[in-house]
Amino acid sequence: MGEVDPTFIQDPQHRSNLSIIQDEGIPIIDLSPINNHTDSDPSAIEALVKEIGSACKDWGFFQVTNHGVPLAVRNRIEEASKLFFSQSLEEKNKVSRNEHSPMGYYDAEHTKNVRDWKEVFDFLAKQPTFMPVTSDEHDHRVTRWTNPSPQYPPNFRVIIEEYIQEMEKLSLKILELIALSLGLEAKRFQEFFTKDQTTFIRLNYYPPCPYPRHLALGVGPHKDSGALTILAQDEVGGLEVKRKADQQWISVKPTPDAYIINIADLIQVWSNDAYESVEHRVLVNSEKERFSIPFFLFPAHDTQVRPLEELVNEQNPSKYRPFKWGKFLVHKESSNFKKQNEENLQIYHYKIA
Numbered sequence: 001m002g003e004v005d006p007t008f009i010q011d012p013q014h015r016s017n018l019s020i021i022q023d024e025g026i027p028i029i030d031l032s033p034i035n036n037h038t039d040s041d042p043s044a045i046e047a048l049v050k051e052i053g054s055a056c057k058d059w060g061f062f063q064v065t066n067h068g069v070p071l072a073v074r075n076r077i078e079e080a081s082k083l084f085f086s087q088s089l090e091e092k093n094k095v096s097r098n099e100h101s102p103m104g105y106y107d108a109e110h111t112k113n114v115r116d117w118k119e120v121f122d123f124l125a126k127q128p129t130f131m132p133v134t135s136d137e138h139d140h141r142v143t144r145w146t147n148p149s150p151q152y153p154p155n156f157r158v159i160i161e162e163y164i165q166e167m168e169k170l171s172l173k174i175l176e177l178i179a180l181s182l183g184l185e186a187k188r189f190q191e192f193f194t195k196d197q198t199t200f201i202r203l204n205y206y207p208p209c210p211y212p213r214h215l216a217l218g219v220g221p222h223k224d225s226g227a228l229t230i231l232a233q234d235e236v237g238g239l240e241v242k243r244k245a246d247q248q249w250i251s252v253k254p255t256p257d258a259y260i261i262n263i264a265d266l267i268q269v270w271s272n273d274a275y276e277s278v279e280h281r282v283l284v285n286s287e288k289e290r291f292s293i294p295f296f297l298f299p300a301h302d303t304q305v306r307p308l309e310e311l312v313n314e315q316n317p318s319k320y321r322p323f324k325w326g327k328f329l330v331h332k333e334s335s336n337f338k339k340q341n342e343e344n345l346q347i348y349h350y351k352i353a
């Protein structure tokens with residue numbers, strides 16, 4: 001092993017404990033009641049909504065099976081991702097992210113000021129995507145983000161776009177179930193995603209890590225921004241979720257062809273804290289490389305975010321001041337590079353004391 005690069009070293013409080021807890025883990029939810037169109041039995045849907053509600057409340061994380069996403073579409077993007085990352089650094093850097101275009105390849109992402117042991121390739125769902133230039137409320141300038149055009153592997157863009165379409169469909173179905181579980185109309189969240197979404201997809205590649213496992217992390221502890229995340233992980237494992245019941249890190253066992261869903265910051269605010277965005281992280285592996293693909297469902301930059309009026313009343317007043325999604329995101333991204341002791345600082349920033 002060579003010398004340890006200090007930029008990868010986690011603070012002692014964030015280092016991974018070597019004894020991994022394997023319990024039954026996050027709930028696995030069968031979505032066949034909504035995908036089985038010939039007999040959509042109302043009582044089966046009701047039971048499903050209950051299951052989703054409990055999973056959101058107790059864990060903020062769950063896996064779904066029988067989700068309707070064709071396995072071939074997933075196989076194609078997983079294969080393409082492997083081919084892309086297997087290229088030389090010089091080739092990958094031809095589509096690297098830069099100040100003007102934050103999409104594309106990047107190998108130096110930091111979570112809370114510590115470098116992650118990973119490489120990523122980011123790709124927008126909508127092109128162009130509009131974003132505020134700064135987080136300053138009085139700065140009304142908006143910039144256009146576009147996608148890079150990787151030459152290898154062949155049809156990379158088409159394969160990614162096909163996968164994004166499937167993720168969009170699945171995310172809307174899950175949002176309907178979440179809305180129903182909160183006692184809202186099924187399509188309540190739809191309006192936030194009909195126009196100018198800022199959604200993007202990330203291909204993650206975690207190379208084998210030569211450092212002692214407790215020193216570095218694939219991704220440091222964090223909560224996801226946006227409404228929800230749909231994650232495809234391969235069979236290697238390494239994702240851990242902080243269990244709400246006792247704050248223990250619990251590993252998320254890979255389940256073939258399942259997707260992992262997690263509640264992100266906006267559902268926390270929309271639901272006025274009924275459902276919370278949960279911390280998670282990724283361990284490094286000394287022998288095996290690992291691939292994962294998160295789809296981050298984000299609304300339009302000018303979406304005004306606040307607890308939904310149906311969910312606030314005198315007994316349960318709004319816990320957040322309204323804020324603009326794009327400003328929040330730009331603020332959060334910029335502070336990812338600063339040292340922070342408090343998780344999810346930006347949401348607290350809008351919290352009414």
Ligand SMILES: O=C(O)CCC(=O)C(=O)O
Nearest residue numbers: 204219233239282292294
């Ligand atoms: O790779 C994983 O399993 C999770 C990655 C993650 O949490 C993220 O990219 O936000």
Ligand SMILES: [Fe+2]
Nearest residue numbers: 222223224280
């Ligand atoms: Fe994440």
